[in-house]
Amino acid sequence: MSPVLVRGPGVYRPQSDTRLLARAMTQAALPSGAQVLDACTGTGALAIHAARSGAAAVTAVDMSRAALASAWFNSMLAGVRLELVCGDVTRVVQGRTFDVVVANPPYVPSEGVLPGGGAARAWDAGWHGRLLLDPLCTMMPGLLGIGGTALIVHSAVSGIASSLVRLRAGGLKASVVARTVIPFGPVMRGRSDWLRARGLIRPGQQHEELVVIRADRTC
Incomplete structure (x- = not known):
């Protein structure tokens, strides 16, 4: 993964989850x-990492135009x-299939989502x-071609079992x-009282586990 990346205002900064997923891609x-x-x-x-790892074509999707502008500039570099x-x-x-899908989606529990x-x-x-x-987990079987692989990173706070159940339910x-x-980090620290009150973290907990889930379509 490139050590130098341009990041526009409001664009997610590559950090521990990005690096964990990049390593999982390499190991896979x-x-x-x-x-x-x-x-x-x-x-x-991650798109650049995939391209450098031998992908023939990489489709990078984001809702943010600032993110896409950053991705374009970084791909040029x-x-x-x-x-x-x-x-x-x-x-x-929808309607397209891929050999590999990688995803680092939003996954922090919140009282709302900015409109x-x-x-x-x-x-x-x-x-x-x-x-x-x-x-994303529900649609994954339709996104993957036969023999395809998905790698998804998220926090254990968001429910590892829920992801596994949905992916397996799709075969x-x-x-x-x-x-x-x-x-x-700052976001989790700032809402730790709320997360604790909801039973999503333990009293005094100041760490979270990140996981990468691999899902394979075998038939």
Whole structure:
């Protein structure tokens, strides 16, 4: 993953979850010449990583035009070509299939989601943190071609079991393939009392576990 990335105002900064997913992509030894979808691309860090890892074509999707502008600029700096698509990933790629799907969607539980914009849109994901995770997991079997692989990163606070159940319900083979524990960042620290009151974190908890879930379509 490139150490230098341009990031426009309000665009999600690559951090621990991005790096964990990039390592999982490398360890998965994804096929050379793959058609790849990067859902919620942000700066394009994972899309660029996929292109540099041998993907034949990479489609990067984000609702934020500032994110897509950042991804375009970073792809030019990296010397790779991306197909950039603006919109809701659950709608704009319907009817298409990919060999590989990678996703770092918003997953932080929140009392609401900003209507239309703002930096918090990159992480706020509704009451259970699954506003995008649920539809993404549900549609994943239709996004993957036969033999295709999805890699999704999110916090354990958002419910690992919920992701596994939805993916498996669609006929995919799904399991956790990478984990790491990190200290709460500013967002989680700022709402820790609310998360604790809802029973999503333990009293005194100041760390969260991040996981990468791999889902394979075998038939």
